Amino acid sequence: MENQSLKEIQLQLSRGKISVLEIVANYLKKIESTKDLNIYVNVFKDEAIEKAKALDQKYKDTPEQMGRLFGMVISIKDVICYKDHPVTAASKMLSGFESMYSSTAVERLLKEDAIIIGTTNCDEFAMGSSNEHSYYGPTKNADAPEYIPGGSSGGAAVSVQAGTCSIALGSDTGGSVRQPASFCNVIGMKPTYGRISRHGLIAYASSFDQIGLIGTVTEDMALVLEVISGSDEYDSTVSRNPVPGFYQNIDIDQKMKVGVLNSFFEHSRMNAEIKIKSKAVLESLQEAGHELVPLDFKSIDYLVPCYYVLTTAEASSNLSRYDGVKYGHRAQNITDLESLYKRSRTEGFGMEVKRRIMLGTFVLSSGYYDAYFEKAQKIRKIVKDEIDGLFSKVDVIALPTSMDYPWRIGDENQDPVSVYLSDVFTVIANLCGIPALSYPLGYGSENMSSGIQLMSNSFEEHHLFNLSALLQNMA
């Protein structure tokens, strides 16, 4: 059933060759057999079965009333709220917490008859690039279980990679959907900032966070994006732009100017094989009639510092609500208010989260605000201006998704700055709020996968879908 598009599945459903119950049962079986990969935090098994039965019945009774995602099974990252279901951000802090409301994205999926099969593991509060910073332990790469799947949406990427669902919703603050997708040989897409409501997405860094999609079929991803996008009264940062028909407008014949960011491909830490494979993809695009335009990018060295100053600042404030007072982890045997705060937060948060809270608190403190936070905001503007300049010349910009292949679990460099620096290719889209898609490059010599990243201007996701569908066609 892997790689079957929803369209094909719906055709089989309509011919009675398969039922939703069978689809769900297959996925549940797969989830059971891949338990060792530690993909899911919670599997909504009984509920998914009940929902499948109900949908099969609904189809019998009123086939004309089926939602557009009828037959689709989706996993959601453990940072996306689903009413009366646990959501923990893979943190001890929220262990046992259930959301009293559904995120706008989940509401819209359910309205179109999708089935949510479970919540996927991730780095705690979406902070990390390896999925090793989870309260529930690391998720493993399905291609090589001793390797990381990437992060922070590692569980989401593996849930698709291992065939336990057809689409995964993740979240992408600095590459958290695209990088694990590239490490797991699947497609990962972060839409424009403001395309999808963040209502019900547990915040890491509010001006960067965006729900993203992981899948294997471009058309399915386009359809799901179409369903969950659009204005929402609960989120003031979501765009009121009309949502285009991403799905029906896919056009693999659209010819584009594709900018090639040489300064990224020539990065000193760039893996040679990934570079060669990426260039090959670009050449195939050229052969297909697209024009390649070499581009330069001056601000490359500022991207990571700028990103980490701003995201940690926002995170330090966003995570203040987890104080042990209203919900979530509360330390035992506290003596006073200060000990309640200190001990609950010390016990509830993991190392990486604490590191980022402290960094963010520092860059916002009086005396440092101007030197760090304000300066980083100015740099963000400069980066955005430079990218805007590039989009006046091209439709799409191509660059690698990551510098290297996934590393072995536990091998992560002890120096966090070095890990942060490896985010350089993905943070640019979040700094600028533009959409980006990672398309798999297939397996390399070590049987590991990587991806090529395509970015378009804000609200021009259709360019990315067109190229993704073309590459899918050529494969």
Place this chain on the structure above:
Amino acid sequence: MNSIKISDYEVVVGLEVHIQLNTNSKAFARDLNRFGDNPNTNISAITLAHPGTLPKANKAHIEKALLLAIATQSQINPTHQFDRKNYFYPDLPKGYQITQDRYPICEGGHITFESEGRIKKVRLHHIHMEEDAGKSSHDLSDRVSMLDYNRAGTPLVEMVTEPDLRSPQEVHDFMAYMQKLVRYLGISDGNMEEGSMRCDCNVSIRPKGSTIYGERCEIKNVNSKKFAKQAVAYEFKRQYKMVSKGVVFSKQTLNFNPETGVTTPLRSKEDAHDYRYFPDPDLPPILLAPEYIQTLRESMPMLPEQYVEHLTSKYGLNEYNSKELTREKAFADFFLRLAQKEHDYELLAKVIVNKILPEVKDSGKSIEKQVVSDERLLEFIGLIKSKKVAPSVANQILFPAMLDQSNVNLLELAGRLNLLKSEDQGFLGDILDDILKNHPEELEKYRKGNKALIGFFMGQAMKAAKGKADPKLLKTELVKKLND
């Protein structure tokens, strides 16, 4: 040589006035914004800062803040922005308060009010929008603190004045004017005892004539005009004592205890917060269209001083009555409502000012809750106008009786009390004939030229008529008979 006196010093006060706005819903969530509900009933996931929730600005919050900006001639910023003020406290659900730091909704402006017989002008530094915190109660139990999040997210504006106030009485009168202003604008009920309006008083002292400000102390969260006056007066004396002894004191945050009348330190400089203000990434800057502000300007409710002008020019009322009627917006509204039906505005104003307002004051009833119904009051005025009851009799006898016996028909009541002037004034002739017959000497003197005696005859006649005579008619009749 220690000859300085407190009278050589002046107190310098700047205020931060927090005003809860009377919007239907909260500042950044749809929960009801309502005082007095059972604890923790108006609390959604957003108010409780559950994971994944986001704030959404409330248009009514912005609009009410703009009304205050326009009323105070403050400069409205075309773009304003919300910031986060970060600190931990259990009644602050998000761990930060949404407020405005760098780009408040408006800057500058002034408040003009009357104090101790003089017109006083206080400049404003700015007005910003923010949300209130929840309410902590530490004294309901000796074991735990109680938290009520109903108030969390209540829309506030904070008005920050320049240090332009110079006496405890001015502080009192400023707050009284603010209360009046917000009620006229319809943006808040202004009830200080319910916490709808609170102020922080920044107090310093300096030798009279000095232009340098002294080190200031801030008295937090004062919730009555009277307390503000007392707190500032106390602080003036306290600071004077220190200064006169040569004690150097540093900036402090104080609490005022109304029971003891004393200010005590809340926290000192050492544990001052670093609030780490930064722009709230969840709330994009708000751009105000000039046309929108223009529409608001045109639809501004009348301010107290405009109301006085309106009542004198359009309704021809004297200044005294106009001022009395605008003492509270409810009074003025009451007058205007009745003025649609009763066009003898002067008489209407007189009755409201002389009869209704003292009654409102004495009974403690609000004028809306009605001392007397509209219909009954109009009927009362009607009786005076139709001369069925003499004005003095109406005011002194019928009015209190009308309030006491609210279920008796007014005309019937007047009749029962024997207050109605007789329709048939024929009885006047008999009365007058009697009087002239009984006072032959006076009549003789009058007829010989002592015309002043007419007053004597009028007095006798009025007495005999027991108030039921129309004085004008009586006089005409009397003159006729005297000259016969």
